[in-house]
Structure formats: C-alpha cells, structure tokens
Amino acid sequence: MSPAPEPRKGARTRERILDAALGAFSEQGFNAVSLRDIAARAELTHVGLLHHFPSKEDLLIHVLERRDELDLAELREQTDVLDRSVLVWALRIVARDTTTPGAASLYARLSSEAADVDHPAHAHFVDRYQRLAGALATAIGTEIAEHGPPFPITAEQAGRQFLALMDGLQLQWLLEPDRVDMVGSLLGYLASLGIVIDRETIDPVGDPATTAGAGGERA
Amino acid sequence: MSPAPEPRKGARTRERILDAALGAFSEQGFNAVSLRDIAARAELTHVGLLHHFPSKEDLLIHVLERRDELDLAELREQTDVLDRSVLVWALRIVARDTTTPGAASLYARLSSEAADVDHPAHAHFVDRYQRLAGALATAIGTEIAEHGPPFPITAEQAGRQFLALMDGLQLQWLLEPDRVDMVGSLLGYLASLGIVIDRETIDPVGDPATTAGAGGERA
DNA sequence: GTCTATAGAAAGATAGAC
C-alpha cells in the first residue's frame, strides 16, 4: 500500500554493499573474499548482506553489471564524434584506473578467473569482450580509412607492448578460442614494425585449429 | 651411507605431484584448488603430498620454477641466431599453449592473482616480467635497426590487439606501477596506425604519476 | 614414504527472533 517514490534506506544499503564488494573483489579476487569480509566493510553482518543478495554469485553479477553501467554512462556523456570517442573513452577508462588501483585489478583478476566456463561471470565477460572488440574495430577502421601509418617507437615500448599483447590475447583466446588467432596477431604486430617472420617458422604443421578465426589473418 | 646415484622413487612421486598441480592450478586457479584435489590426481593422499611439499605455497613456487625451467630449456635448444630466436621462441610458447588449454591459463590466472604483493608468487612474476620484457626489447631493437616499418593490418586485428594491449599492460602495471605507462603505450600503438590522439585529450592534468617510467614515452 | 585419524579454522547458507 505504500511503495514510496523516494529512494528507501534499503537501496542505500545495497549501494554500500556493492561498493564494498567492488573493493574487496578488486584487491583479493572473487574466490579469496568471503561474504563476511564484504559485510564488515559495509558495516553489517554477512547475514544482513544475504538479505539483499541471496548468494555470493548473485552479488558478483550485480557488481559487474553496475561497473559496466557506470562506464557506459561515461561513454554516453562524451560529446565527440561517435567513432573516435570510443577510443578516447577506452583510454580514459584506463587512465582513470591508474589512479584507483583497486578498481583496476577487478577485471584483470576476474577476467582470468572467468575463463572457466563454469565461473558465474563467464557469460558476462564473453559478451563484454565481443562488444568491446567490435566497437574498437569500427572506430579504428574509420581512422585508418583516412590516412596511412608512419610512426616512431622505442624498443622498450615495443617490448612491453609485445608482452602485453601476449597476455591480453591469451585471455581473449581462453574466453573465445575460435575467434582469436594469437600467433597470427602477434606476427601481424611484428610485421607492423617491419619484422617479417614466416608463419611456417612458428607453426610448422600449418595446423588448421590455430589458423582459424578473425583477428589473425596473416598480413 | 647409501645415497644412490639413481633417481629414487621419491623423485618420481615429486614429478607426479608437480604435473598434477600444474594441471589443477591451470584449470581452476591457485585459490580454488585444494591439496586434496591435487593429491587425488597424483594418486596419493593430501598428507602424502605434504610430505614432499610442506605447504600449498611451497608447491606453487616449485610448479612455477619447473615450468620456467622447461621453457628456458626449449630456448637453449634453439639453434637460430640469438636475438631473433627470442622472438621465435616466445611465439612458439604461445603456439604450443594453443594446443594445451590447461597450461595456457596457468599464467593468465596466476599472474593476475600474483599482482597482490602478499601473494606467494608475487616476486616470481615481477622478476619474470622484467627479464622477458628486456629480452624482447633487445631482440626487437636489433630488428628495427635494419629496416623501417611499412605494413598492412585489418581493423578486426587492430581492435583485438588494442584490447589485448589494454589487458596486458594493466597486468604489467599492477606488477610494476613505476615502469609501465599504459596510456602512453596505447597512444603509441595508435600512432603506429596513423591515429594521432593528443595526450592532453586523455590525461588533461598532465599528471606526473601517469607520465613516469619506461614503455610509454610519447611517440 | 605413505597412511588413518583428527584438530582447528573458516567458508556459504539457513532458521527464526525482533
């Protein structure tokens, strides 16, 4: 008879719990954090927490959804031309994470944990990677259409980048094995530096399993 | 009086345990795996396992050391010219992991878990990243010295690469915050595609904390 | 070197009072 239109106390408690869970998962990972840890941060008992989120998995899903909603809200506030703004937005997310280490490690940890198909956040991360990769490809494609690439880069920078590509591609490949050709992509990156290595040197058999999928047709 | 020169039975059991632990950690991560799981794979009880490795942490350290030893042994078997062989070797490791999903996820999972300074494998991963990044930079530098870069790349490939760089650089930055400039490196990558974005667009304040370190002097 | 038995701590979740 009285569902008040004002934000109730319960909603604020939910927010407090989500903040606490975001911080705890970020610092220690999903498995290592207990409901009691999170509840203590939010200043209630773990039973009180379970009243709002009936299970630990349910809490995780809501933390991830909230985080993506906040990031997407930032994207929509951008007033630049659409395509390039996706790139600017992604870079700003990275820059922001630099100042908040806890939030930054959430995806680094959870996205690797979620490679397991039985992990409660597996579907979330698969979907997220697909949408992000698509948006970035569209934006970069638009840019490339206008001018060709000349560029300077240091060996230090290239080394770090190559290593990051190895780790990042591995994560993508674990989530979507058929859509990522790690070797092909790394060879393409080296080719962009003028370093040409024949694929047969790496993959002597020409294994069809490692040759399939987008993101790695040899250049 | 009789320390036999022949490999004893205990040594073979140790190997069986290390194999089992590698597989289990790879598939489920360090925290999610119990000593009983590993012991069951190695066909003994968890108490028998603790006779060989006095704690779970001790077991993890030995698993990582063994894995790196095997990879380095492969490197030493390569007969190519030294510098380029580092690149070929790294690519072959990636290619091999493609055929053995379990082994591939070990580092994806553990390297993100190990970002925590209190994690038993933290020092191991910090050291590993430093050595790898150095070797790769040397090899790429040698290549670059010979010819300049022209290259083709698809937008799909570039999108996946950019995303992998985001994830991979984040991991490096979590391990060595002072040595990785994520935004700078990503801007450098985009510049290599002919996409020039001013750093001030991303990082309006010119924050010295996000500008420091190698791997990201702006191109 | 491997076992059974068990200690001791902590986890996720439920029952029911207020």
Next chain:
DNA sequence: GTCTATCTTTCTATAGAC
C-alpha cells in the same frame, strides 16, 4: 531489514602408526 545462533561442508595442517 538486521540480528544471533547454528548447520554443514571444506579447507590446511599436524600427530602418530606402519
């Protein structure tokens, strides 16, 4: 909506027999 109390399971690790 939040609590205390408790159940059930699972964990790492130890004690001591063989």
